[in-house]
Amino acid sequence: MRMRLFLLFPAILGLILTPVSPAHAASTPLVTVDGTRFVDGHGREVVLRGFNVSGEVKLAEKGRLPFADAAAARTSALAMRNLTNANAVRFLLSWEAAQPAPGVIDTTYLAKVTEQAGAFADAGFAVLFDFHQDLFSRYLFNSGSWYTGNGAPKWWVQAGNYPQESCGVCVTWGQNITQNAAVQQATYDFWRNRTDFMWQAEQVLRYLRTNLGDSRFAHVLGVDPWNEPYAGKYDSGQNSRTWEQTVLWPFYQSFRAMMDTAGWTDRPAFVEPNPFWNGNVSNQTGGLLDAGAIGPRYVFNSHFYDQAAISGVLMWGKATDGRESADFAKIRDRSTALSTAAIVSEFGHPLTGYTSDKAPSVDKAMYQGLDSRLTGAQWWGSVAGSGAALSGLQWQWDTNSGRHQELMNDNPDKVKTAGDAWNDEDFSAVAMDDTGTAYLRQDARLLDRIYPAAVAGRTLAFAYEDRARDGSTAMAWIPVPASLPNVRTTVNSSRYGVLVWRSGGDGSPTEVKLPAGFRNTIASDVAYTISADGRTLSLAGTGAAGVVHYALIADSVAPTAAVLTAAKTELAAWAKTAFPS
Structure with missing residues (x-):
């Protein structure tokens, strides 16, 4: 090993760094760790x-x-x-x-x-x-x-x-x-x-x-x-x-x-x-x-x-x-x-x-x-x-992508x-x-x-079918099964996300981030609102803890009320079977 004899004397060089005060040390982080989860101040995942x-x-x-x-x-x-x-x-x-x-x-x-x-x-x-x-x-x-x-x-x-x-x-x-x-x-x-x-x-x-x-x-x-x-x-x-x-x-x-x-x-x-x-x-x-x-x-x-x-x-x-x-x-x-x-x-x-x-x-x-x-x-x-x-x-x-002026290894001939x-x-x-x-x-x-930014309780399952393109080809990897015909009709070949969670926290809503321009056809067992900019779905966090909830969010034209009601029935039965109380 090559030894270094550098001694650190910042005071000799006039360096004075402000000490960390006890008041500063007490600042509360917005996100902390709880078990295997990141959580916020409301206990949301x-x-x-x-x-x-x-x-x-x-x-x-x-x-x-x-x-x-x-x-x-x-x-x-x-x-x-x-x-x-x-x-x-x-x-x-x-x-x-x-x-x-x-x-x-x-x-x-x-x-x-x-x-x-x-x-x-x-x-x-x-x-x-x-x-x-x-x-x-x-x-x-x-x-x-x-x-x-x-x-x-x-x-x-x-x-x-x-x-x-x-x-x-x-x-x-x-x-x-x-x-x-x-x-x-x-x-x-x-x-x-x-x-x-x-x-x-x-x-x-x-x-x-x-x-x-x-x-x-x-x-x-x-x-x-x-x-x-x-x-x-x-x-x-x-x-x-x-x-x-x-x-x-x-x-x-x-x-x-x-x-x-x-x-x-x-x-x-x-x-x-x-x-x-x-x-x-x-x-x-x-x-x-x-x-x-x-x-x-x-x-x-x-x-x-x-x-x-x-x-x-x-x-x-x-x-x-x-x-x-x-x-x-x-x-x-x-x-x-x-x-x-x-x-x-x-x-x-x-x-x-x-x-x-x-x-x-x-x-x-x-x-x-x-x-x-x-x-x-x-x-x-x-x-x-x-x-x-x-x-x-x-x-x-990197907002400078493709517009750099970097001299590689300080070489003026390698810009x-x-x-x-x-x-x-x-x-x-x-x-x-x-x-x-x-x-x-x-x-x-x-x-x-779509992603679940703050879940009031514990996430049980999440998936997002983004239908991103490879060239002109839409990559669709999460087909809705024929056993859920009304869910399939609701999705109707659109982008969609599904979140299943078990309720918890202090009653604050579950917040799901939404893509720009999403049409937001929602099928859920809880009440919801969408932010004025259309970028956040808030799913009500009220009710008993430990209850399994679901939300389907689709970028589709809303189906008839009857189809949407039937889709909720299908989702409720599917979630109950997968996650019994």
Whole structure:
């Protein structure tokens, strides 16, 4: 291991950070963890859906910030809300920008972070902060490199005297993780010398806690300590499981204690496992198998990318019904075993490149996996196995998509403008036109979804048939069975969602998010209202606790009263059979 002798003397450098006062430390979060659920102050089960903001943080062009300024952040937040009805974001942070030199914190950078994250809180979003890295650091790469990284500061990397980076014949940037000796060694060293990072993280969290203010900080979910943690290389006799047990989990425990010191006692650490544990082209074990019951001060925080689909050779053709269901069920199972809530804080598929034709179907299958454990073919007949919806944040939301001016590795001859401007990736679901108006780069039917944002009680089952398009073809994976003829007539080949829940909470309504322009034909056993903007369905929460309720929401022309009444009768009998009292 290469040793670092940096000593942290911020006082010598004149750094004074405002301490966290007891009053600030008592700020009440809007969303907390209860068992395996996120809940709000009314005891309602919360589902978080949204995007990562944003891969721009990997770039130098805007100072490792998601946006040029707070005004651009507000524009992006409003566009996300209006175009997708999302309620949460994962907001990326840069170690490199926060700590430009040993013992130094750049409070100008943190002030801009606070303004930009605050814009999303002001717009009503829940905000998950993320200390982001990929390939450990941009400073492992030279001006002529094929790839680049992000994360650790230049001074940290320079102290390591790492070998010339080389990935050999690597088809994708991710192969550097396991094939590039410089990336492997620097990552290995990080896990054995985290003092600089931990000190920096504490200063960042203290600053955010103090400067966001109570009303904005109430929207903060917590913090992701380290994006996609990997060993770099294993010691003799070590494997992915034992590395998680002996290296990664102790790091999370130390980070958790630091959060308490920084005034984040009532916010969980969103802890990620080894990113290869749930990869469909890897046989590595993991998922924090030896951590025991970790909640509610931790959240199980997984990513999922269909590596077989991205490869172009391990999955032929398009995704079909249930393609990702087992992998997302695996995340749910780890949540249960760890006794805490789960979130999929990254998922998605490239929108350009040689496998981009798979994006509509693969992304649809991922949303299907978030919505239910079941395939569409199973859903109506085996609904008792559906389970609660998972929270998920798609990678990514970058309003600068396709309009970058990034000098890759500071090379003036490599000006990257296309896509995400980082290692030839292109994932952003949004872009801006020449008038500065945001537009979706994917089918709005996929991204602007029905989802149960706040359920008064416990979700028993949820599904959404979005009928998103693959080209001109509507992908319909959840057919209404012939045994429910009036439900089938009510749906009438339209988009539709079904929610079944067992009542609870304090009498507050269940809130379901609705796509823009939905015609909202509703069949439910409870009274309901729809918000003035048409984007939220409120289902009455009054009545006895523990009662099974249902709601069918269809984008169809309302059928006759007789058909709608008959559809309710069918749904009531179906729900009672699946979920007897």
